Amino acid sequence: MKQPANANANSVYDYLFIGLGAANSLLILNLYKNGLLDGKTIAVIDPSSKFTDDRTFCFWSTREELVALNLEELVSASWDNIEIAGVTKHNIQPLKYYHIRGVDLSNKTKEVLSLNEVIYYPYSIGVIEKTKPEYFNISVGDSLIYCAKVFDSRPPSYCKLQKNQSHIYQSFFGWKIKTIRNIFDTTSMVMMDFKIPQSDSTQFIYILPFEEDRALVELTRFGENKLSKEESLTILSDYVKQLGVDFEIIEHEVGIIPMSSGKIDVPDLGLDWINMGTRANLLKCSTGYAFHAMAEDAIMQTEAIKANRLSARVSRKGRFVFYDRLLLKLLSKTSEQGKNIFETLFKNVPMVNVLKFMREKTNFSEELLIFSKLPKRIFIEAAVKDIIQETFRLPIITLPIAFTLITILLSWYNIEFISWVVLALGFLTVGLAHGALDHLTSQKILNSKELFYFVIGYLSKAVLFALVWWLSSDTGLVIFILFSAWHFGQADFKEWRFKEGSSSFFWGLVVLMMILFFHGEEFINILQQIPNLSYLSVDKMSEKLFLGLQILTISGGLFLAMIYKSKYILLTLIYLLLASMLPLLMAFGIYFVGQHSISGWKHLSVGLRKGSSTMWVNSLPFTLGGAFIIFYFLWFAVGNYIGIFFIILSCLSLPHVFSMHNFYRLFPNKK
Ligand SMILES: Cc1cc2nc3c(=O)[nH]c(=O)nc-3n(C[C@H](O)[C@H](O)[C@H](O)COP(=O)(O)OP(=O)(O)OC[C@H]3O[C@@H](n4cnc5c(N)ncnc54)[C@H](O)[C@@H]3O)c2cc1C
Known part of the structure; x- marks a missing residue:
């Protein structure tokens, strides 16, 4: 390979x-x-x-x-048997364990490249741009080069780990x-010999005997800490x-x-x-084989280039990703278990089956058989933890969808009271509680005096709004609907990472209208329970009018789903539509608790950098206060509980909407 003759040349x-x-x-x-390199200009x-x-x-x-893999001529050694020292030794026919020296692969590649005019840039890659559709512009060293097709194998970096993920080293x-x-x-390679100190990790000796007097003897560690030269020398020379x-x-x-x-x-x-x-995720993380x-x-890739089509990689089956996650979690958190896990596995499962499993070629029943031979308790514990953590990572929308479907099912058996109980608990623990953290979102509260003034200001807004209701229920209702729409839209758009503004307000309106117009009779009933509503001649709302409003609302929702190409908007519309089979209060509760409050809770947790348990403790006094106010007024409400409930909710909501609006302005638009 030649280096560029003129370092500044644009090639x-x-x-x-x-x-x-x-x-x-x-x-x-x-x-x-x-023959696909023939006539091509190539750079490395x-x-x-x-x-x-x-x-x-x-x-x-x-x-x-x-x-078939074209590797035959590179192989420098092979073995028919694999041994786990002191545990088992298996003939792996029809398989063999093959060995290729990296230097042979490298020499062969250089030989091939020397047959072509290949330019070698001994630098790290610089800035990448794409100014024309046919080429990438890449700066490398002092040169700017243009490339049509790029094969990038730089070692990758990894995203921030989720709770159930692990990052250890081999x-x-x-x-x-x-x-x-x-x-x-x-005839036998030793895949693992655990007869060495484990040093708070999982470590073993790996032996490749090339000749009777020649072998690679390698100390290998799976663990959060990498082997140091000193400890390796000690363990290896002792071995x-x-x-x-x-x-x-x-x-x-x-x-x-x-x-x-x-x-x-x-x-x-x-x-x-x-x-x-490795950059394309081809390294199996639980084994290090790639x-x-x-x-x-x-x-x-070669076939794809030959056929001039895109190279579509098949993504890994989810269950293998899950198994890898479990094993890595166990190796990172309970590394002392590694020796036991591997020895038990190889003792009880035929080697060829393990190899097939490691290559992700087993079917589910074969996998169950393998798991049945492993130490069960630690794997079940890890699996349960993982499933819970994965569930928490599902998009929030999964919850109201599942809740709606389950409630519909329960209502067929007349046991939907279960959903009411869950919803009531959700309302207290997240619904009210997410609004009971407003004192934490205020930047101005530094001491108890300021907290006192904050509470007074907060309650004053609520009382003022109660006054509006008292003076004119019509105005109160309109204001309530408008700020609720603003607030619901804002939280959903924040969660879905869309820009807030008139569209989020419009979306909030769609949500409210979906809930209200698809429960026409109950909606009228609630309106009738609101004292002194005048300009809405609620008795006269016809079915036709509701049908028109329903069509209008759905069209508005679909329009937004289309504009934002959002599956979340679509899914919300679908479950709200399904929730029309349930009572209005239930439909509202599912959206309010299951979607709105949980999103708000999550945003607060990220923005305030507090865990849920701390937030619950912080919210408790105001949650209890809010619950007391609601129950106090409901106690005196005779006959029109729901109307009163909505009025109180609206009064408590108004200051919350202001607080959250201020919070969202400061809250960065990412998860
Ligand atoms: C010592 C060792 C032994 C292994 N043994 C096995 C084994 O027996 N069996 C198995 O299946 N797997 C094995 N693996 C795992 C895996 O197969 C290898 O890591 C393999 O080399 C990965 O291939 P790759 O092309 O992704 O990365 P690499 O082979 O590491 O190639 C990446 C290349 O990118 C270059 N590079 C780095 N940064 C830049 C940059 N900024 N710009 C341009 N180039 C850059 C590097 O110099 C390197 O040449 C082994 C790994 C190691 C480290």
Whole structure:
């Protein structure tokens, strides 16, 4: 490979390979084999000229698969048996465990590239832009280069971990040794030998016996802490010493592989920017194996280029992602269990089945059989925790949808009181409580005196609004509807990360109208319970009028769903429509508690940087105060409970809407 003759030259390339590690090397070999490099202008960017020289690659496959993956001529050793020292040793036919030296892969790739006019930029990649649809403009060193198709294998970074995700390391430190006597069994590789100190992690020795007097003996650790050179030297030399034979060290292999169930954080740069290898999530995080998957992927990418179509990677099956997450969680939180988990697994499950499982080729019943052989308690505990945490990560809208469907089901069996109880609890614990945190959103409260003035100001707004109701129920009702629409729309749009304004207000109106107009009779009934409503001649609202209003409301909602291309808007419309089969108060409660208050609670938790339990404690005095006010007035309401309930709710809501509006102005528009 040549370096650019003129560092400032602006060059145009058909293919750019960023990183010449395993993934891109495998791809290049396949492209070459298919004649797809012929006549192409090619560049490679890699700041390190080690490429894959510093590592060796192992994987298992059948011979046919090996040939199909074009790896046969790279293989330098293979084994028929896999041993878990002191536990089991299995012949893995028709599979074999294969070994490829990184340096052979790297040399072969360089040989292929030398047949083409390939320019090598020994730098890290700089700024990437796309000013024309056909090319990416990339600055590298002092040059600006233009590339049509990019294969990017830079090591990725990871998104912030969710609670149920883990990020640990597989670190290893190995010696290729030559012993003075023949001591190794060349038909068997040792995948794991746990007869070493575990040092608060999961660690084992991995042995690849190339000849009877030559082997790679490698200390491997799965854990949050990486192996240090000193501890590796101690453990490894103790281990080799107990082999009882003199030896010399011929080579070293040192490495770190991230084992992360976190999401890989790579930008989407379009269809012609193809992430490769670890960056494309091809490394199985619970094992650290990637080579076989990358070899398969190289074939797939080559086929796609040959057929001039897009390369569509099949995403991993969700259940394997779940299993990996569980194992990594156990390895990171209870690393002392690792030895027990692996030894139990290999003792009780045939090796070929484990290998099939590790390759994600098992079916569900095979997986159940494997799990039945594992230590059950720790896995069940981890699974339950994971499922709960995943449930909390579901979009909020899942809750009101599920609640609506369950309540409809319960109402068929006349046991919908269960939903009423849950809703009442939800109203007290989240509905009222999310409004009882307004004192925390105010920037001005620094001491109890200021808190006192805040409460007085807050209650004054409520009393003033009660006065408006008293003077003119019509005005009170209109104001209530308008600010509720504003507030509901604001919270939903904040949750869905849309810009607030007139559209969010319009959405809030749609929500309210969906609830009210689809419960025409009950709506009229409530209006009739509001004292002194005059200009609404509520008796005269005809069915036709309601039908028209319903159509208008749904059309408005669908219009917004279309404009914002939002499945959330659509789903809200659907469950509100379904909720028309339930009483109005239930439909309102489902939206108010299940969607609005929970979103608000979440925003407050993020904005105030407080956990739910702290927020509950903080909200308790005002929640109790709010509950007392509501029950006090309901006590005196005779016959028109619902009307009074809405009036009190509106009075308590008005100051809350102001507080939340101020809070949302400061609250950053991201989750
Ligand atoms: C020591 C070791 C041994 C392994 N053994 C096995 C094994 O036996 N079996 C198995 O299945 N898996 C194994 N793996 C895991 C996996 O197969 C390898 O990590 C593999 O190399 C991943 O391929 P890759 O192309 O994604 O990354 P890499 O091979 O690491 O290649 C990435 C390339 O990008 C370059 N680069 C970095 N930053 C930049 C930048 N800013 N701009 C441009 N280029 C950049 C790097 O120099 C490197 O050449 C091993 C990993 C290690 C570390």
